[in-house]
Amino acid sequence: MFRLASLWLALMAAGIASADEVHVAVAANFTGPMKEIATAFERESGHKVLTTIGATGKFYAQIKNGAPFQVLLAADDETPARLEREGNAAPGSRFTYAIGKLVLWSPQAGLVDQRGDVLGGGKFTHLAIANPKLAPYGAAAMQTLEKLGLHERLAPTLVQGDSIAQAHQFVVSGAAPLGFVAMSQIKGGGKPETGSAWVVPQEMYAPIKQDALLLAAGKDQPAAIAFLRYLRGAPARAVIRAYGYGL
Structure with missing residues (x-):
């Protein structure tokens, strides 16, 4: 070594x-x-x-x-x-x-529930993710959707950023009401607890x-x-x- x-x-x-x-x-x-x-x-x-x-x-x-x-x-x-x-x-x-830890997050309080059921039953037009071909967090998001059996259903709503930073910005700017982001983007550095989030269970995506x-x-x-x-x-x-x- x-x-x-x-x-x-x-x-x-x-x-x-x-x-x-x-x-x-x-x-x-x-x-x-x-x-x-x-x-x-x-x-x-x-x-x-x-x-x-x-x-x-x-x-x-x-x-x-x-x-x-x-x-x-x-x-x-x-x-x-x-x-x-x-x-x-x-x-x-x-x-x-x-x-890293994957989180489904929205700046809107109450939109994302503690189990992520909003993905299957929520009414939203766009869901932000990072490009799964370029960003591991994007790949993890796709694995999560496939695990939930929602990949095909939600495919028309996906808005892809080149990086997880761009995916996060889509949500912050309102271009998408919610999205898969990194835990570090909503926690640490004195960030206030805002919005609503579901911490995706580790078994739903590769570490x-x-x-x-x-x-x-x-x-x-x-x-x-x-x-x-x-x-x-x-x-x-x-x-x-x-x-x-x-x-």
């Missing part, structure tokens, strides 16, 4: 651990906790964090085309594993930093294991290695838990 801590110590010993930048590609669902973690990491390390937010599927294509990301915080575990197999990352650097990966562009970069080390520490894990993720 690639040992981030050992690499960090080696770089320190070499005297090249001066302040630097790390460019991190971040899955859209992790936007909130990433802001808090990056701020704390910068304050503690002196390094600068540059973040790009987006859909994991798009990040894969960008990395394969030479995008200069040094670290990937994906919304799944398949994409990082694939990049590692294909030689686009430091071998053995992959680890799960969070377990959303979100993996981190040290990409090829960051394998010799002190800031990238230090950031991943910080991500595994207690302060970062406390933030991740506060946003409703499993660990």
